[in-house]
Structures are given as structure tokens and as C-alpha cells.
Amino acid sequence: MADDTRDYRALFLTRTPLLDVRAPVEFTKGAFPGATNLPLLDDRERHRVGIRYKQAGQxxxxxxxNELVSGRVKRDRLKAWRQWHAAHPNGYLYCFRGGLRSHTTQAWLATEGVTVPLVVGGYKAMRRFLLESLDANLQRLPLWVLGGRTGCAKTRVIGRLGNALDLEGLAHHRGSAFGRRPGGQPSQIDFENRLAIDLLGLAERGVPTVVVEDESKLIGRCFLPLALQARLKTAPRVLIEEPLEARVQVTLEDYVIGPLDEYRRHYGPAHGFERLAEELLAAMDRIQSRLGGDRHRQLRGQLARALERQRRHGDNDAHRDWIRELLAGYYDPMYDYMMSKHRDGEILFRGTREEVLAFLR
Incomplete structure (x- = not known):
């Protein structure tokens, strides 16, 4: 049977199953990929115990x-923990600091004949380890930035590389006003944890270069660490160059056709299309001030007509009109400005998507 551990690196690199016995409110604020939240105290119980601690001591x-978690409540929680252990016999448990809650859980399980090792230092120590490793790896790992205009399929190239860091995947967002996805985004802490773990894995494999997609400081609501922002501005760059019509096709696939399947899986076949349509129209409205009143009305009208045609006939082609105008009149000028003002890295290579993929490989 495994002993209690301080080897946070091994836990994350091996994706070891983790049992988080903190209260749900703590888990929601920040957790680790693959962790299961089965709390010793729920939010209400934790609040009451905290007040009692301040008033009368430990x-x-x-x-x-012990009074709140007794009888049937205790039996139910023990049952849930035992079931988790049966499914994850190599797992570890933790609370916030590796203190009373994790030791209590461990002791109660032991009375049932179940031994689960705990993470010494708990969530706080693991989180500190990830932040320190993230900063160190961002400072020392060679980084190349993959750039290009909207619709040139940068994310697809990232997905085909073994040495890439998928920032948009980690943020569960496609990286533009139209980039929201069903299910929402992770918390900022969760995003940082995922980023640190993926970068730790790349560092452990000893990849010669880490490739990341060019991003602004925000991917949706997820804020890129300042050290990463600084590297993105100065790192060597590889640029994908694709003609406008090819980018229209990719944008149609990535923001209309592909997401429809995702929305249907999330909201059900009967509601998926309507939820996607609402989101596309809302996204157009979010950039109204940047588009200007007349252009916004024109593009929104084109989008609404394309959605109606898609709804009635299953025809996606009408979406090409608003996508083409949005790329050429809005996103391309924004990209040109960003490249001229905010990006200083040496350009290593320019080419089509396939040429860039071959270069990066």
C-alpha cells in the first residue's frame, strides 16, 4: 500500500486519481484535473464549524x-469514499492543507478496512508547486509562437503537434468574441493549474521547443499569466498564410458547423441549434461598438438570414457572406495592427497550413 506523499510532480505527471475532501465551495474556486470532490463537510457544515472554531476553539x-457528520450522513459519505477507492485503488486524498479533514477522512476509512494515502500539505502545497513550476518552465523552455490571421486553422495545427500547448483547449474557448463553448470556462485557478500541468509534462518529456498559438492576454475570461504574455510578445514566430476563401471555409467549420454538434450534445438535439444561434447573434452584438452601427446592422442581418436558412433548409452556405466580410473588414485589420505594434519576435517561417505543419514537425 502506498505511503502518504509529498511528490507532487509524480502525482501530476502520472495523472494520479485524487479525492478532494474540501467543501464544494472550495473545490469550485480551484481544483486539479481529474480530482473528485467528495467532501467531509458540505458548505453549510463547514460554515458552522468555522464559526464554532472562532468562538470556542479547535x-x-x-x-x-463529529455531531454534524454522524449517523446516516457519515455512513453515506463513507460509502461514497469507499466506492471512489474501489474505482481508483491507486488514488490519494487531500484537503486544503493536509490537516484535520484529510486525516479524519483517512482515519474513518481505516475503520472500514480501507487504506487511502494522503497528500502531505494538501491542496495549498500542490497549488504552490504548480505555480512555481509554471513560472520556472515559462522562463526556461524554448518557445515558438504560431501566428496567422483568423481562420487559418492555427488550432488545428496545434492539435497535430506533439510538442504544443493548446491554450484554447485549456481555456475551453475558441479565443474570440465568437469563441464561447457550451459548459462555460474553467475558473482562473483551474486554467492555471491545467496550464502548469501540461507544461510540466512537456518539460518532463524534454521537447526541444514548445509551440503555442498566438493569443491576447485573455482567452475568454481566462487571463494568461504575465510571464507567458511576455514570452508571446518576444518569442520566435511561425506564421500561417492562407487565402481569404480558405479562411472563410475554416471559420464556417470551426464556428458554425462543428459547434452545432457540440451544442446538440450539450443541450439536446431539440435545443442545440437555437442555443448556437443565440450565441452567434450575441457574439455579433458584443463587438457592435467596434464594428460601428451601420456595419453591425448589416452583418447581424446577414447572420440572422443565414441562421434562418440553416434552420429551414440545413444549408450553411449563406454564413459565408457575413464571415467573409467580418474577416476582411474586422479581424484582418486588427491582426495587422497587432503584428505592427505588439509583436517583436523573429519570424522563422511563413507558409500555408501544411507547409507550416511540415516545418514545425
Whole structure:
């Protein structure tokens, strides 16, 4: 049977199953990929125990916790923990600091004949380790930035490389006003944790270069660490150059056709299209001030007509009109400005998507 551990690196690199016994409110604020939240105290119980601790001290708080989690409540939580352990016999458990809650959970399980090792230092120590490793790896790992105009399929290239960091995938967002996805985004802490773990894995494999897609400081609501922002501005660059019509096709596939399947899986076949249509129209409205009133009305009208044609006839071609105008009149000038003002890295290579992929490989 495994011992309690401080080897945070091994836990993350091997994707070891983790049992998080913190309260749900703590888990929602920040957690690790693959962790399962089965709390010792729920949010209400934790709040009451916290008040008792402030008023009467630790032992009084422990007594109240034992009173609240007793009888059927305790049996149900033990059952859930046992079931988790049966499914993840190599897993570890933790609380916030690796203190009373994790030791209590471990001790209660032991009375049932179940031994689950714990993570010494708990969530706080693991989170500190990830932040420190993220900063160190961002400073030392060679980084190349993959750039190009909207619709040149940068994310597709990233997905075909073994040494790439998929920032948009980690943020669960496609990286533009039209980039929201069903299910929402991870919390900022979750995003940072995922980023640190993926970068740790690349560092452990000893890849000669890490390739990342060019991004602004925000991917949706996820904020890129300042050290990463700085590297993106100065790192060597590889640029995909594709003609406008090819980019229209990719944008149609990535923002209309592909997402429809995703929305249907998330909201059900009967509601998926309507939810996607609402999101596309809302995205157009989010950039109204940048488009200007007249151009916004024109593009929104084209989008609405394309959606109606898609709804009635299953025909996606009408979407090409608003996509073409949006790329040429809005996103391309924005890209040109960004390249002239905010990007200083040496350009290593320019080419089509396939040429860039061959170069990067």
C-alpha cells in the first residue's frame, strides 16, 4: 500500500486519481484535473464549524463536526469514499492543507478496512508547486509562437503537434468574441493549474521547443499569466498564410458547423441549434461598438438570414457572406495592427497550413 506523499510532480505527471475532501465551495474556486470532490463537510457544515472554531476553539469545532457528520450522513459519505477507492485503488486524498479533514477522512476509512494515502500539505502545497513550476518552465523552455490571421486553422495545427500547448483547449474557448463553448470556462485557478500541468509534462518529456498559438492576454475570461504574455510578445514566430476563401471555409467549420454538434450534445438535439444561434447573434452584438452601427446592422442581418436558412433548409452556405466580410473588414485589420505594434519576435517561417505543419514537425 502506498505511503502518504509529498511528490507532487509524480502525482501530476502520472495523472494520479485524487479525492478532494474540501467543501464544494472550495473545490469550485480551484481544483486539479481529474480530482473528485467528495467532501467531509458540505458548505453549510463547514460554515458552522468555522464559526464554532472562532468562538470556542479547535476542540469545540471538532466536536461540532463529529455531531454534524454522524449517523446516516457519515455512513453515506463513507460509502461514497469507499466506492471512489474501489474505482481508483491507486488514488490519494487531500484537503486544503493536509490537516484535520484529510486525516479524519483517512482515519474513518481505516475503520472500514480501507487504506487511502494522503497528500502531505494538501491542496495549498500542490497549488504552490504548480505555480512555481509554471513560472520556472515559462522562463526556461524554448518557445515558438504560431501566428496567422483568423481562420487559418492555427488550432488545428496545434492539435497535430506533439510538442504544443493548446491554450484554447485549456481555456475551453475558441479565443474570440465568437469563441464561447457550451459548459462555460474553467475558473482562473483551474486554467492555471491545467496550464502548469501540461507544461510540466512537456518539460518532463524534454521537447526541444514548445509551440503555442498566438493569443491576447485573455482567452475568454481566462487571463494568461504575465510571464507567458511576455514570452508571446518576444518569442520566435511561425506564421500561417492562407487565402481569404480558405479562411472563410475554416471559420464556417470551426464556428458554425462543428459547434452545432457540440451544442446538440450539450443541450439536446431539440435545443442545440437555437442555443448556437443565440450565441452567434450575441457574439455579433458584443463587438457592435467596434464594428460601428451601420456595419453591425448589416452583418447581424446577414447572420440572422443565414441562421434562418440553416434552420429551414440545413444549408450553411449563406454564413459565408457575413464571415467573409467580418474577416476582411474586422479581424484582418486588427491582426495587422497587432503584428505592427505588439509583436517583436523573429519570424522563422511563413507558409500555408501544411507547409507550416511540415516545418514545425
Amino acid at each position: 476542540q469545540a469545532a471538532i466536536d461540532l463536526g
